[in-house]
Amino acid sequence: MNIYDISKQSGVSIATVSRVLNNSGYVSEKTRAKVLKVIEQNNYSPNAFARGMANSTMSTIGILCSDAGDLYQAQCIHFLEPLLKKKEFAAIVSCTGYDEKNQENDLQLLLERNVDALILIGSHFISENPKKNEYIVKAAQRIPVCLLNGFLDAENVFCVLHDDEEAARKLTDLVLERGSRAPVFLFRHDSGSTQRKRQGFLDACARHGVTGIEKRVGGDFEEIGRALLDLLQEEGAYDALVACDDEIAVAALKSCQKAGISVPDEMQVTGFNASVLSRACSPELTSYDNRLAFMCEAGMNAIMLALHHEDYPLKTTYNGKLVERDSTRK
Amino acid sequence: MNIYDISKQSGVSIATVSRVLNNSGYVSEKTRAKVLKVIEQNNYSPNAFARGMANSTMSTIGILCSDAGDLYQAQCIHFLEPLLKKKEFAAIVSCTGYDEKNQENDLQLLLERNVDALILIGSHFISENPKKNEYIVKAAQRIPVCLLNGFLDAENVFCVLHDDEEAARKLTDLVLERGSRAPVFLFRHDSGSTQRKRQGFLDACARHGVTGIEKRVGGDFEEIGRALLDLLQEEGAYDALVACDDEIAVAALKSCQKAGISVPDEMQVTGFNASVLSRACSPELTSYDNRLAFMCEAGMNAIMLALHHEDYPLKTTYNGKLVERDSTRK
DNA sequence: TTGTAAGCGTTATCAG
DNA sequence: CTGATAACGCTTACAA
Numbered sequence: 001m002n003i004y005d006i007s008k009q010s011g012v013s014i015a016t017v018s019r020v021l022n023n024s025g026y027v028s029e030k031t032r033a034k035v036l037k038v039i040e041q042n043n044y045s046p047n048a049f050a051r052g053m054a055n056s057t058m059s060t061i062g063i064l065c066s067d068a069g070d071l072y073q074a075q076c077i078h079f080l081e082p083l084l085k086k087k088e089f090a091a092i093v094s095c096t097g098y099d100e101k102n103q104e105n106d107l108q109l110l111l112e113r114n115v116d117a118l119i120l121i122g123s124h125f126i127s128e129n130p131k132k133n134e135y136i137v138k139a140a141q142r143i144p145v146c147l148l149n150g151f152l153d154a155e156n157v158f159c160v161l162h163d164d165e166e167a168a169r170k171l172t173d174l175v176l177e178r179g180s181r182a183p184v185f186l187f188r189h190d191s192g193s194t195q196r197k198r199q200g201f202l203d204a205c206a207r208h209g210v211t212g213i214e215k216r217v218g219g220d221f222e223e224i225g226r227a228l229l230d231l232l233q234e235e236g237a238y239d240a241l242v243a244c245d246d247e248i249a250v251a252a253l254k255s256c257q258k259a260g261i262s263v264p265d266e267m268q269v270t271g272f273n274a275s276v277l278s279r280a281c282s283p284e285l286t287s288y289d290n291r292l293a294f295m296c297e298a299g300m301n302a303i304m305l306a307l308h309h310e311d312y313p314l315k316t317t318y319n320g321k322l323v324e325r326d327s328t329r330k
Numbered sequence: 331m332n333i334y335d336i337s338k339q340s341g342v343s344i345a346t347v348s349r350v351l352n353n354s355g356y357v358s359e360k361t362r363a364k365v366l367k368v369i370e371q372n373n374y375s376p377n378a379f380a381r382g383m384a385n386s387t388m389s390t391i392g393i394l395c396s397d398a399g400d401l402y403q404a405q406c407i408h409f410l411e412p413l414l415k416k417k418e419f420a421a422i423v424s425c426t427g428y429d430e431k432n433q434e435n436d437l438q439l440l441l442e443r444n445v446d447a448l449i450l451i452g453s454h455f456i457s458e459n460p461k462k463n464e465y466i467v468k469a470a471q472r473i474p475v476c477l478l479n480g481f482l483d484a485e486n487v488f489c490v491l492h493d494d495e496e497a498a499r500k501l502t503d504l505v506l507e508r509g510s511r512a513p514v515f516l517f518r519h520d521s522g523s524t525q526r527k528r529q530g531f532l533d534a535c536a537r538h539g540v541t542g543i544e545k546r547v548g549g550d551f552e553e554i555g556r557a558l559l560d561l562l563q564e565e566g567a568y569d570a571l572v573a574c575d576d577e578i579a580v581a582a583l584k585s586c587q588k589a590g591i592s593v594p595d596e597m598q599v600t601g602f603n604a605s606v607l608s609r610a611c612s613p614e615l616t617s618y619d620n621r622l623a624f625m626c627e628a629g630m631n632a633i634m635l636a637l638h639h640e641d642y643p644l645k646t647t648y649n650g651k652l653v654e655r656d657s658t659r660k
Numbered sequence: 661t662t663g664t665a666a667g668c669g670t671t672a673t674c675a676g
Numbered sequence: 677c678t679g680a681t682a683a684c685g686c687t688t689a690c691a692a
Contacts, residue, residue: 049379277610
């Protein structure tokens with residue numbers, strides 16, 4: 001069943017059928033009704049590929065993420081897709097993992113599918129080394145690119161960033177104000193977001209005249225736990241753990257429990273993202289709500305405006321809010 | 331840049347370029363090299379829409395989920411997408427929410443985009459009322475449909491199911507063997523999976539000669555918590571909570587703590603899915619690992635074989651494994 | 661081994 | 677208001 005069949009059955013030309021289909025041009029109410037009826041009867045829907053070809057778009061957006069199973073990224077997809085759908089776009093999701101080669105390759109695959117725009121979730125796609133970001137800059141020469149919580153200064157690359165630096169500063173301020181004197185910054189990957197958080201952490205430390213140290217903890221939940229247990233046992237001097245995400249923070253929390261260190265009395269712990277994880281543990285985590293829903297909406301707006309060649313700032317930073325719970329002192 | 335440009339530049343016909351592009355038909359090594367060079371130089375890649383039109387496929391799979399932010403579903407996407415990509419398929423993800431109308435509508439949208447197959451995550455898409463599943467049966471008349479952890483007996487619908495009934499039975503057996511006499515089955519939505527779990531729960535109860543009751547707890551983390559607190563306070567008689575997923579179980583755990591009921595001594599609690607949540611709480615949850623990675627792989631295989639018109643069972647059930655941790659007695 | 665040409669199902673221009 | 681028809685960029689008989 002194609003447009004010719006419909007045109008024959010309704011006794012009009014395919015041009016008219018097309019007009020009805022797209023609400024374009026002038027069609028008398030009478031013929032419109034006639035055509036619609038035939039369309040209905042056959043529940044015909046136009047071939048998407050042919051349409052894509054004629055319009056040179058299929059209204060799809062590529063969403064690139066390193067790991068769709070990650071709470072943070074999964075939330076983003078969860079917020080983004082319905083927003084896109086409302087604008088008649090479909091979301092092609094691609095999970096790259098953390099390997100740079102895959103990231104570039106997967107992006108290329110999306111381009112080859114002629115997506116209308118790209119959304120990259122997280123700062124893992126951006127490297128310190130500008131050379132390595134070149135492929136993103138190039139992609140942006142073809143279609144709008146949106147970075148959610150990542151930053152790259154280039155034409156047609158729209159960045160929406162949560163103010164991670166301020167967030168980390170506030171969290172660190174909190175634990176310091178509540179008496180900590182030897183805080184540790186815990187991170188996993190050294191992404192842009194991590195760097196901003198580190199900066200905020202160090203700022204707060206400097207401001208309070210304490211020396212914060214940092215510790216990288218890698219791998220899965222288990223491994224993080226082990227690394228932290230090592231940290232805690234190697235020296236009893238630390239009294240606060242400022243983690244880059246809730247998962248690390250929870251692992252930290254549990255390591256404290258194992259090591260017989262009470263939270264928050266002997267050790268304050270803070271997370272990031274205010275995810276369901278921060279509610280699952282005991283004591284519940286003081287964390288930072290980075291308002292992913294807002295971020296996704298802003299990113300989607302940027303993309304939509306860019307697609308209509310309207311103006312939008314290349315960089316938007318917004319702030320989240322501190323969620324104080326029971327892993328920090330009162 | 332299109333196939334004509336390439337053909338001109340390399341002094342061959344478009345047919346030959348196409349052959350090179352697709353490794354089809356006979357092309358002399360010499361011309362192949364020549365063409366490839368031109369392709370390379372222009373880093374040309376064929377127009378996906380035109381290809382789609384000529385082949386009547388763009389190698390895309392539609393993934394339908396109710397909520398991509400849900401841990402379970404996010405994990406599925408995380409496992410599925412890379413598998414599909416390896417087979418040269420792209421994944422169009424659509425999040426329907428829990429409203430039936432949307433579910434059907436979103437599925438229709440995917441069909442209109444000419445996806446080659448559909449994967450539905452979770453049992454929320456299947457209704458008790460066969461009428462309401464009609465749209466899935468119809469979809470399956472056009473393309474293969476795979477249900478991950480959902481069941482529908484219809485042509486071309488491939489179901490991969492974790493044996494939730496056995497799982498629930500084992501979890502319930504465990505708490506009963508460890509001394510519980512008044513267990514409660516906690517669920518959220520009344521999906522197929524829930525029903526199978528309930529069956530397992532009731533089975534185990536019957537076998538042990540105890541009467542299990544069930545309780546529906548709705549909404550988000552907070553609400554679940556409140557509902558459970560009510561349950562616990564209304565009557566002190568219960569001594570085990572068998573929850574349909576880890577989130578409910580964690581909420582239950584915390585409600586116990588709030589109510590001053592010790593876990594597992596006074597109250598045993600079990601979860602489902604062995605997600606990161608089950609590790610985050612204290613005590614860590616006894617839960618059931620439903621091997622999502624395996625399920626996704628099986629589902630993908632079903633789809634791939636169906637696409638090649640090869641045979642695959644319409645229903646596959648596999649079992650997971652019990653993960654005993656600290657929310658049940660020893 | 662290569663080329664010609666038909667066909668895929670739309671949209672959009674231009675004439676009526 | 678409606679209809680012919682070119683164009684979109686590819687694949688694939690069929691011919692050479």
